Amino acid sequence: MSAVKWFQANPDVSCVDEGEDGALLYNPDKDDTVLLNPSGRAIWSFLASPRTLDDITGHMMAVYPGVARKQAAQDADKFVQSLLPDFVTEGTG
Amino acid sequence: MEHADSQPPPVPSPLPLPDLTVPPPGLRAFPKSLDLSITGRCNLKCRYCFYADEMAALSDMPAARWHALFGELGRLGVQHVCLSGGEVFTRPDLFELIDGVIANRMRYSILTNGTLITEETLKAFDVGKRRQRMDSIQVSIDGSCAEIHDQSRPPRSFDRTMRGLRLLKKAKFPVTVRVTVNRANVNDLPNTARLLLEDVGLSSFSTNEADQMGSARCYGDSVVLTRDERLRAMKTLSSLNKRYKGRISATAGPLSLAQHFAEIEGRLAKGETGMPGRGTLCSCGGVFSKMAVLHDGTMLPCNMLPKLVMGVFGHQSLVEAWRNSPAINVVRYRRQIQLSSIPECRDCPYTGFCAGGCPGSVMAKYGRLNARDPLVCYRIFKGEEPEEQVKVEVKVKKMERSESQP
Numbered sequence: 001m002s003a004v005k006w007f008q009a010n011p012d013v014s015c016v017d018e019g020e021d022g023a024l025l026y027n028p029d030k031d032d033t034v035l036l037n038p039s040g041r042a043i044w045s046f047l048a049s050p051r052t053l054d055d056i057t058g059h060m061m062a063v064y065p066g067v068a069r070k071q072a073a074q075d076a077d078k079f080v081q082s083l084l085p086d087f088v089t090e091g092t093g
Numbered sequence: 094m095e096h097a098d099s100q101p102p103p104v105p106s107p108l109p110l111p112d113l114t115v116p117p118p119g120l121r122a123f124p125k126s127l128d129l130s131i132t133g134r135c136n137l138k139c140r141y142c143f144y145a146d147e148m149a150a151l152s153d154m155p156a157a158r159w160h161a162l163f164g165e166l167g168r169l170g171v172q173h174v175c176l177s178g179g180e181v182f183t184r185p186d187l188f189e190l191i192d193g194v195i196a197n198r199m200r201y202s203i204l205t206n207g208t209l210i211t212e213e214t215l216k217a218f219d220v221g222k223r224r225q226r227m228d229s230i231q232v233s234i235d236g237s238c239a240e241i242h243d244q245s246r247p248p249r250s251f252d253r254t255m256r257g258l259r260l261l262k263k264a265k266f267p268v269t270v271r272v273t274v275n276r277a278n279v280n281d282l283p284n285t286a287r288l289l290l291e292d293v294g295l296s297s298f299s300t301n302e303a304d305q306m307g308s309a310r311c312y313g314d315s316v317v318l319t320r321d322e323r324l325r326a327m328k329t330l331s332s333l334n335k336r337y338k339g340r341i342s343a344t345a346g347p348l349s350l351a352q353h354f355a356e357i358e359g360r361l362a363k364g365e366t367g368m369p370g371r372g373t374l375c376s377c378g379g380v381f382s383k384m385a386v387l388h389d390g391t392m393l394p395c396n397m398l399p400k401l402v403m404g405v406f407g408h409q410s411l412v413e414a415w416r417n418s419p420a421i422n423v424v425r426y427r428r429q430i431q432l433s434s435i436p437e438c439r440d441c442p443y444t445g446f447c448a449g450g451c452p453g454s455v456m457a458k459y460g461r462l463n464a465r466d467p468l469v470c471y472r473i474f475k476g477e478e479p480e481e482q483v484k485v486e487v488k489v490k491k492m493e494r495s496e497s498q499p
Contacts, residue, residue, distance in 0.1 A: 014170045017125075
């Protein structure tokens with residue numbers, strides 16, 4: 001049985017809502033910022049707890065009911081990969 | 094009709110007065126960074142300290158209130174704070190405060206006189222993320238030797254400051270140095286540059302100029318540069334900066350002026366009458382991204398504008414003060430004021446190149462915001478200021494001196 005990989009929002013990163021633009025993430029350890037669009041913002045909140053890619057995919061399908069599972073899975077993977085390792089942390093177990 | 098004939102029509106105001114409780118469009122919801130004067134205590138007594146009056150008049154906030162402030166800044170998403178004083182290392186709970194900044198997801202920088210820095214102090218920075226989150230630690234150096242530096246400070250300051258600076262450099266801290274040009278060190282700038290860039294081996298240092306505010310006002314003419322000394326400092330620093338390949342920087346003071354005036358002259362030679370973003374009282378953009386909190390919790394647009402009180406942290410909301418306080422909005426709206434509408438600038442041919450100078454400096458000189466700072470005036474630099482105007486400036490300075498003397 002293989003270990004499950006999970007992802008979580010880096011607790012040192014601050015998130016400030018920027019209205020319709022989404023949200024601004026700031027990593028004070030790296031002095032780096034990232035702007036999230038509104039759908040990215042919705043995933044970010046979900047990552048307050050450790051989540052697997054399947055969890056994130058399911059969450060995206062719940063938030064955007066018309067999205068196909070394959071597309072949601074690709075978007076979820078792209079999202080976490082773009083924020084690793086400074087904004088999102090990963091682990092297994 | 095009779096009334097209209099006997100009474101002249103009212104003179105229209107040149108600009109509609111903005112509602113100062115409403116921020117300019119597009120203002121950030123909260124400041125990106127804050128200048129925090131975390132203590133009014135200092136182990137030195139410098140002759141040009143702009144904060145001297147506040148240090149004497151106000152009391153330090155206890156740590157609990159600082160932590161409450163850091164918590165609010167963290168919730169807002171503020172990214173950076175600059176810790177100054179007073180002297181930050183006189184606070185016995187300094188590292189507790191720094192940890193509060195870190196816990197609330199911010200970075201920080203420190204301004205210090207360097208005299209209290211020891212190996213033990215630097216070891217304390219190794220704990221947790223204290224080193225990782227530090228952007229810079231700035232030490233003030235005002236001369237190449239004790240004879241020069243200590244003219245602005247108590248005896249033995251130079252040796253202690255240099256020891257602190259060398260310790261910081263040796264331990265690879267992100268150390269920077271600020272040289273405040275004043276009458277005591279204006280002839281020592283080449284030696285100071287050699288000390289800092291060659292002997293100590295800093296990659297760069299910055300400069301500014303002592304102004305007629307704080308303790309400098311108590312020392313009459315002995316601190317602030319004369320016009321001739323400023324011209325000399327401009328030439329010397331420009332020449333040194335060329336020699337050291339741009340390793341000397343300035344956002345204010347003689348070097349900054351020399352760079353700005355050289356740009357004006359270049360544009361004038363091409364027949365230009367102005368440059369982008371000039372022509373109004375727009376010199377300070379800080380109030381659109383920063384604000385300050387003094388050591389007693391007083392919130393200000395800038396710690397060089399102590400009369401413009403936005404409120405007191407804990408009594409007024411910081412966000413509310415940031416957006417809606419007339420004390421900061423009056424500085425923001427200043428950039429709508431055309432320099433040509435200011436009496437002393439009305440007939441100046443260079444207003445298209447000018448931004449009016451530092452609001453703090455103007456406020457300290459005139460007690461009002463909407464004036465230009467004579468220190469940054471190109472027309473005065475060229476010696477083209479009408480004589481009567483220059484006399485007014487001198488008179489204002491003399492009045493301020495007599496007020497400040499016991």
